[in-house]
Amino acid sequence: MTNLTTGADAVDQAIAKGIDFDGSEIPTAKIDLYNQVMGLEGQRQRSGVSNTMRSRIVRIGAKHIPQDELNQKLIDANFAPLKDKEIAFYYSK
Structure with a gap:
C-alpha cells in the first residue's frame, strides 16, 4: 500500500x-x-519562474539541507545565495 x-x-x-x-x-x-x-x-501576477523556483528551493530546502550546503547549491546553480533575512527566518533556532 x-x-x-x-x-x-x-x-x-x-x-x-x-x-x-x-x-x-x-x-x-x-x-x-x-x-x-x-x-x-x-x-496574483508572477514575477518570473526563476524567482519562484528559488523561493521554493529555499523554503523547502531549508527543512532538509544544512544552511552552508543549501547556500552552495544555490550558488552552483547560478541562483542568488541565501539572504540574511532568509537565514534568520529559516535557520535561527
Whole structure:
C-alpha cells in the first residue's frame, strides 16, 4: 500500500477529500478559508519562474539541507545565495 502522507500532492489530495492524515474530518471553515486564500494566490501576477523556483528551493530546502550546503547549491546553480533575512527566518533556532 502506498503511503498517502508523502509526496508533493499528499496535502492537496487530503484537502480535496476533506480528510486529515489522521483520518479526522477537516472543518469546512478551514477548507473554505484555505480555498479563498489559494484563489487569491491563483490570481496574483508572477514575477518570473526563476524567482519562484528559488523561493521554493529555499523554503523547502531549508527543512532538509544544512544552511552552508543549501547556500552552495544555490550558488552552483547560478541562483542568488541565501539572504540574511532568509537565514534568520529559516535557520535561527
